[in-house]
Amino acid sequence: MISADQALVKKMNKKLVLREIIHTSPVSRAKLSEVTGLNKTTVSSQVADLLDDNLIFEIGQGLSSGGRRPVMLVFNKNAGFTIGIDLGVDYLTIVLTDLEGTIVSESHQKIDSTLPCDLQKLMITLLEKQISVIPDSRYGLIGICLGVPGLVNNDQELTFTPNSNWSEIPFKQILEQTFQVPVFVENEANTGAYGEKEYGAAKHFKNIVYVSINAGIGTGVIQNNELLKGKNGLFGEMGHTVIDFNGPRCTCGNRGCWELYASEKALHQSLMSNNQTVMWQDILHRAKQNDPQVLQALDTFGFYLGIGLKNIINTFDPEVIILRNRIIEAFPQVLNSIRHTLVPNHTHAPDVNILLVSALKHNATALGAAAIMIKHFIDGVTA
Amino acid sequence: MISADQALVKKMNKKLVLREIIHTSPVSRAKLSEVTGLNKTTVSSQVADLLDDNLIFEIGQGLSSGGRRPVMLVFNKNAGFTIGIDLGVDYLTIVLTDLEGTIVSESHQKIDSTLPCDLQKLMITLLEKQISVIPDSRYGLIGICLGVPGLVNNDQELTFTPNSNWSEIPFKQILEQTFQVPVFVENEANTGAYGEKEYGAAKHFKNIVYVSINAGIGTGVIQNNELLKGKNGLFGEMGHTVIDFNGPRCTCGNRGCWELYASEKALHQSLMSNNQTVMWQDILHRAKQNDPQVLQALDTFGFYLGIGLKNIINTFDPEVIILRNRIIEAFPQVLNSIRHTLVPNHTHAPDVNILLVSALKHNATALGAAAIMIKHFIDGVTA
DNA sequence: TATACTTAATTTAGTCAATATATAAAGTAG
DNA sequence: CTACTTTATATATTGACTAAATTAAGTATA
Secondary structure (H helix, E strand, C coil), rough: CCCCCCHHHHHHHHHHHHHHHHCCEEEEHHHHHHHHCCCCCHHHHHHHHHHHHCCCEEECCCCCCCCCCCCCEEEEEEEEEEEEECCCCCEEEEEEEECCCCEEEEEEEECCCCCCHHHHHHHHHHHHHHCCCCCCCCEEEEEEEEECCCCCCCCCCCECCCCCCCHCCHHHHHHHHHHHEEEEEEEEHHHHHHHHHHHHHCCCCCCCEEEEEEEEEEEHHHHHHHHCCCCCCCCCCCCHEEEEEECCEEECCCECHHHHHHHHHHHHCCEEECCCCCCCCHHHHHHHHCCCCHHHHHHHHHHHHHHHHHHHHHHHHHEEEECCHHHHHHCCHHHHHHHHHCCCCCCCCCCHHEHHHCCCCHHHHHHHHHHHHHHHHHHCCCC | CCCCCCHHHHHHHHHHHHHHHHHCCCCEEEHHHHHCCCCCHHHHHHHHEEEECCEEEEEEECCCCCCCCCCEEEEECCEEEEEEEEEECCEEEEEEEECCCCCCEEEEEECCCCCCHHHHHHHHHHHHHHHHHCCCCCCCEEEEEEEEEEEECCCEEEEEECEEEEECCCHHHHHHHCCCCCCCEEEHHHHHHHHHHHCCCCCCCCEEEEEEECCCCCEEEEEECCCCCCCCCCCCHHCCCCCCCCCCCCCCEECCHHHHHHHHHHHHHHHHHHHCCCCCHHHHHHHCCHHHHHHHHHHHHHHHHHHHHHHHHHHHHCEEEEEEEEHHHHCCCCCHHHHHHCCCCCCCCCCHHHHEEEEHHHHHHHHHHHHHHHHHHHHHCCC
């Protein structure tokens, strides 16, 4: 069991001061004392420590409001850098960010091979390229976080991927050995949720559900600023919840899973002609030209999404739901179909404003991964 | 923002020591120092405080294992008492417990009137009777917690009750004024979940879902030992999630809600003949006599329960699900029907051992309410 | 029975991070 | 130029924890 002592007090207050500087910089010692409730002496001492750590620096004097001019402090966002990865079934997005999550460099690469060894080589090559451009800094590369479309257990092993062979690769182990930095592996919906919470559409909320609609449907749930994980890290994986128990059989063994109706795969299938798959770019193009068949399909898509989103509202009682889908982002009219389903003429209907579209869009997963790594780093230097 | 200081350290360690005494008493100061990691001097000091508070006492010397004999400490479970209430649509259960959740006195009363003012009088009368038997103790009645079948907002106001008029009564305000003690109001599924977690079937788990099946279906979710609440306190209220979007219209405005299929109300309706309602005692009786119609109905009941429970597993990834229903408790064969639905012949099937039956049974809600009050009290005296 | 060893709990002295108060630094206002 | 403000630091004190020594009370063994 863990007992408390003065070291803990110091760490807690250090984190408190650093957080406040990050969120309100530039800020003076006096102001910090005021908002944190800490004694001025204590703040000065903590600030001295943080200056030693290169986590903050002084930018000179601020404006006087009738007395001695304050020394303004700012967060040193370039004290270190992190890499967030979005590994898809057929693409690999890598972002290099500073400690505020601002992208310094990024790469988007299509994955041509389905062989795990090819992906492994590709990933390491691309990472080496990104790492080579990291500026000189006190902490350098603080770590790598990987968002993956599949089930991640509590040991951060990728145990199941529906549409790829990536679960054969022990990412954490390989990347830690290769680059000698901490590596985290997370489900893409969880990293996406965290990204939107830190930098995106959910910045000002603490109870959110993030829904990413790709080939399948992934869900990440944040409650009181904490990602919920469940026993095996599968919390919120709602793609295979049943919305019609008489419906068609799913690959998971159940009938009428949400994914069968409201995934991009389902949308594509509804538009397939002569066994010819439709590209999503085509769908978008035709939608913008008011192609009736596509508009009809998108309306149905929205209806089915709405069914599951209604379940999400009834299940998690969130402040907001963030939708992450390339078609919805480019053609927001789909939201109207969803809202029609969500809000029948009834008193118990949820607030329509609960629906938001991803602000980070195609970078949500990678930026969220970076954000998770940054949080871990900040927790580490202040503990 | 809240900063840390020495007072916080002391409180944290006080709670640590008290918890350890509660869970392992009788225990010596030396042993406490060993398991908590705190210095022997610190433990002695904290123990002295707790002795002062009458929260623990010494029961004399324990056995020597080759040295000075230890002084054994135990939790003073009679330092105070609490009342937990289970308010149903037509019944009122009250339990008076000590600080370990052991029932000292209880009352089960049928509510004949549907008038709020009648219930209010009845409740106060019964509470006065229970309070009159509380033994002399340092803290006396530490508070009252009320579990209710309806929606409770973050201000502990009962905002909606599907089958009664109880939401008109400002319980918290009335009971606090009448008895001058802290009063909490919680959804019955949340108190039940907490009760099973503290004293019942889920004692050794930290990620649990509790499902109470009455006229409707209530769900309480505990993740990492914390009750999840959501924005409006509706987290986990899954009775109105859709399991068949083509299904019949529900009073909530949606189609095919789980409650329409898997509540006791649904079971009763499936067995209704000539517009004559069936009593649950009859159902049980006929089931035990192998009445085919009832067995069939229960099998269907189990199937529909299974559909929703599968969704719960896919949604919350819990260690265990606790089922609270009087018919299932008395006739556990229903579990087999549920398990058949839960586990089709498929690799992704969940572990059948995930299903547990309530250990606290008809007292789950009231005992859970008491447990919540006790937790609040312990948090209070150590803060 | 005497001696050595163990274990339990307290006493005493010291550490560390916080606070309170006083002081210094550097401005504004009239 | 003087009085007042605001910012930041210096000094002394407080309080919770720790370490080491001490007291207390047993067991083990020759």
